[in-house]
Amino acid sequence: xxxxxxxxWLDSVSEKAFEVPFAQLLSLEGFTVVHMARPHxxxxxxxxxxxxxxxxxxxxxxxxxxxxxxKNWRDPNQPLKGQVEDLLDLPIQHPSFQHATEHQSVxxxxxxxxxxxxxxxxxxxxxxxxxGKSILKVWLKGHIQQQILSSLSAFIPSKLPNxxxxxxLLLVDGTGVPDKEKLSMFLRERRPLxxxxxxxxxxxATCAELVILSTHLVAPYQSVDNxxxxxxxxTMVASQLxxxxxxSKKSSQIAVDSLALIxxxxxxxxxxxxxxxxxxxxxxxxxxxxxxxVYQARITHVAGFLGAAVLWERLFGEEVNAVGALKKFCDNxxxxxxxxxxxxxxxxxxxxxxxDTISPGLDMELFLFRIIGHIIxxxxxNVSAEKEKGGGAASASSTVSVLSDPYIxxxxxxxxxxGGSASPIESSNAGQSYVLESLVKILVNRLxxxxxxxxxxxxxxxxxETYYPTSNVSLWNWNNGKEGxxxxxxxxxxxxxxxxxxxxxxPNMELLPPLPFQGPHFLLMMLLSMPHRINPSIVLxxxxxxxxxxxxxxxxxKCSI
Amino acid sequence: xxxxxxxxxxxxxxxxxxxxxxxxxxVDDTSLRKITGKTTLPNDPKMGLNIANVLxxxxxxxxxxxxxxxxxxxKRVDEVTKETGNRFDLKGEPMxxxxxxxMLEAMYIAFDRNGEPILPSFVCGPExxxxxxxxxxxxxxxxxxxRRHDDILAKKREEFYDRESxxxxxx
Numbered sequence: 217x218x219x220x221x222x223x224x225w226l227d228s229v230s231e232k233a234f235e236v237p238f239a240q241l242l243s244l245e246g247f248t249v250v251h252m253a254r255p256h257x258x259x260x261x262x263x264x265x266x267x268x269x270x271x272x273x274x275x276x277x278x279x280x281x282x283x284x285x286x287k288n289w290r291d292p293n294q295p296l297k298g299q300v301e302d303l304l305d306l307p308i309q310h311p312s313f314q315h316a317t318e319h320q321s322v323x324x325x326x327x328x329x330x331x332x333x334x335x336x337x338x339x340x341x342x343x344x345x346x347x348g349k350s351i352l353k354v355w356l357k358g359h360i361q362q363q364i365l366s367s368l369s370a371f372i373p374s375k376l377p378n379x380x381x382x383x384x385l386l387l388v389d390g391t392g393v394p395d396k397e398k399l400s401m402f403l404r405e406r407r408p409l410x411x412x413x414x415x416x417x418x419x420x421a422t423c424a425e426l427v428i429l430s431t432h433l434v435a436p437y438q439s440v441d442n443x444x445x446x447x448x449x450x451t452m453v454a455s456q457l458x459x460x461x462x463x464s465k466k467s468s469q470i471a472v473d474s475l476a477l478i479x480x481x482x483x484x485x486x487x488x489x490x491x492x493x494x495x496x497x498x499x500x501x502x503x504x505x506x507x508x509x510v511y512q513a514r515i516t517h518v519a520g521f522l523g524a525a526v527l528w529e530r531l532f533g534e535e536v537n538a539v540g541a542l543k544k545f546c547d548n549x550x551x552x553x554x555x556x557x558x559x560x561x562x563x564x565x566x567x568x569x570x571x572d573t574i575s576p577g578l579d580m581e582l583f584l585f586r587i588i589g590h591i592i593x594x595x596x597x598n599v600s601a602e603k604e605k606g607g608g609a610a611s612a613s614s615t616v617s618v619l620s621d622p623y624i625x626x627x628x629x630x631x632x633x634x635g636g637s638a639s640p641i642e643s644s645n646a647g648q649s650y651v652l653e654s655l656v657k658i659l660v661n662r663l664x665x666x667x668x669x670x671x672x673x674x675x676x677x678x679x680x681e682t683y684y685p686t687s688n689v690s691l692w693n694w695n696n697g698k699e700g701x702x703x704x705x706x707x708x709x710x711x712x713x714x715x716x717x718x719x720x721x722x723p724n725m726e727l728l729p730p731l732p733f734q735g736p737h738f739l740l741m742m743l744l745s746m747p748h749r750i751n752p753s754i755v756l757x758x759x760x761x762x763x764x765x766x767x768x769x770x771x772x773x774k775c776s777i
Numbered sequence: 778x779x780x781x782x783x784x785x786x787x788x789x790x791x792x793x794x795x796x797x798x799x800x801x802x803x804v805d806d807t808s809l810r811k812i813t814g815k816t817t818l819p820n821d822p823k824m825g826l827n828i829a830n831v832l833x834x835x836x837x838x839x840x841x842x843x844x845x846x847x848x849x850x851x852k853r854v855d856e857v858t859k860e861t862g863n864r865f866d867l868k869g870e871p872m873x874x875x876x877x878x879x880m881l882e883a884m885y886i887a888f889d890r891n892g893e894p895i896l897p898s899f900v901c902g903p904e905x906x907x908x909x910x911x912x913x914x915x916x917x918x919x920x921x922x923x924r925r926h927d928d929i930l931a932k933k934r935e936e937f938y939d940r941e942s943x944x945x946x947x948x
Binding site for chain 1: 788789790791792793794795796797798799800802808902937940941943944945946947948
């Protein structure tokens with residue numbers, strides 16, 4: 217069965233989508249991948265992936281999807297022969313290959329070669345051999361399939377329910393949003409419990425398996441250019457890799473190699489998203505009558521990820537026109553943004569941080585004051601409802617307008633909106649908030665004391681809700697079950713501004729998931745994909761980041777924790 | 778669930794216990810408690826199976842769980858009042874206006890925007906409720922305690938406003 221799944225995937229995968237799993241397979245075979253082609257990244261003539269073999273021989277790979285024929289070889293517009301000659305003859309220009317004079321060249325395809333092309337390449341290689349030049353190696357579908365199968369050797373004999381979960385996640389409609397809870401559970405089960413005691417090979421195999429399985433799980437979204445869902449799936453995988461990376465120094469070195477590939481995959485999806493926004497005139501999907509139910513929530517979600525695209529663009533200094541896309545999107549849609557629950561707050565924050573970097577306005581502050589105003593006014597509504605009932609506690613029905621907590625997903629909210637769910641979303645969240653403290657801390661960081669003072673009565677009546685894990689690494693998990701605790705904290709009366717400032721400058725590290733490398737960009741993706749992970753320490757780490765001078769992990773020396 | 782059904786419920790999605798940190802810095806830790814129920818669905822072939830039976834069995838479990846929840850909440854109230862000393866034992870004596878005022882005096886009372894008190898609910902057993910209703914006239918006719926009641930509320934209002942006005946940013 218798994219063989220069939222892999223074969224189907226190889227038959228349908230695009231060249232672009234094939235890069236990450238292929239790079240991961242190389243890594244598993246002992247290669248050190250040092251470069252993957254990026255949109256608008258430095259040009260590598262005819263070379264999609266650069267790597268060193270175990271014996272430090274430099275390798276250059278060119279990737280193709282599907283069957284190749286003589287027609288491709290002689291294509292008048294983009295002859296494969298010309299690309300192959302570039303691959304073979306143009307020296308690698310990359311800082312890691314400064315001393316390399318020659319490299320091995322491999323043409324990789326997810327399909328097969330027809331007989332005529334095979335003969336042509338044989339003759340081509342004979343001719344080169346005669347001239348004392350390096351020859352072309354070709355890796356075909358069968359070879360890749362074997363590599364994938366061996367990378368999944370731990371998964372294939374696993375229990376049937378695991379395989380059933382895998383198929384369920386694989387067979388989703390790519391136009392929707394991923395079931396991140398289920399996805400997270402599936403990926404978490406692939407991670408050995410005793411990773412600290414695992415050998416290097418076992419850790420490498422685990423990381424490879426996570427990435428290879430995920431390339432299948434991300435395929436339904438890639439096939440319909442659903443960039444945001446693709447990013448969310450990659451983020452869930454990255455979260456599990458973060459846990460592995462943070463378990464020990466040796467794990468860190470191995471897992472960061474895989475994270476580097478996911479970083480590129482997310483970056484490409486962000487670029488795809490920006491491109492789509494620039495090209496589209498309308499953001500309605502399908503039937504407008506039906507889309508009206510979800511349109512504003514989707515606009516909010518997209519705005520958050522576009523904000524992330526701008527911040528990543530700024531961090532890495534590689535222009536993908538995310539700023540242009542965001543400006544165009546905001547001009548037409550910013551007013552459509554919808555605070556559907558506390559789970560929407562990260563989208564507003566990401567957009568706010570992005571707008572901070574491109575315009576000197578007060579967009580972020582306006583978002584913050586509006587959201588805070590909404591949260592504290594809910595409390596007043598709730599008190600009024602109590603009074604109307606003649607005292608006693610408010611009933612659930614009196615708090616329907618209250619923002620749902622961030623654990624409630626957009627899918628649950630939308631299902632409820634269109635009558636598809638009887639889930640108890642209306643349970644009261646009034647008088648408490650998982651996001652309020654984070655929003656307040658941003659304003660404190662920006663020294664908005666006077667404005668905060670005017671709202672403080674309402675803020676102080678609202679309990680700050682925070683999830684405390686037993687270890688900060690667990691924050692990378694979607695949910696930790698009964699592990700950890702929820703704290704409901706009222707701010708002291710009166711509250712010291714100086715103390716707030718102090719807390720803002722020294723966030724609680726217990727609430728900050730550890731990172732095995734520099735850079736806030738994965739934290740931002742985590743916040744957008746797992747909104748219930750919002751807490752003041754994560755938000756302040758993002759708020760205080762200058763979003764510049766970052767390097768792609770593939771280009772960085774590997775760091776330890 | 779009776780009165781307890783009116784208490785707002787808040788889902789706890791993660792974590793094994795709750796920690797409440799009050800504005801004065803005092804802390805209250807509450808662990809989650811498991812509530813279970815058991816039911817059986819008759820499978821007598823002569824009776825067959827119908828949705829009413831299924832719903833009844835679900836109701837039976839719900840009742841068991843509600844009952845456990847109620848008992849748990851009374852226990853918790855008992856624990857907390859034992860801890861804080863905030864309890865009044867009538868020792869079999871009838872309820873009086875004085876005792877009601879003493880209870881009110883010991884409690885936290887919130888006020889709405891119009892300065893009206895949000896008074897607590899009185900939870901008691903059916904027998905005690907009957908006695909209380911029977912004594913309603915006597916309680917309400919105690920002029921001295923009525924005055925005291927108004928004074929207590931005035932004092933509580935003042936304390937409430939003091940407390941609320943203290944919710945500010947300083948320093």
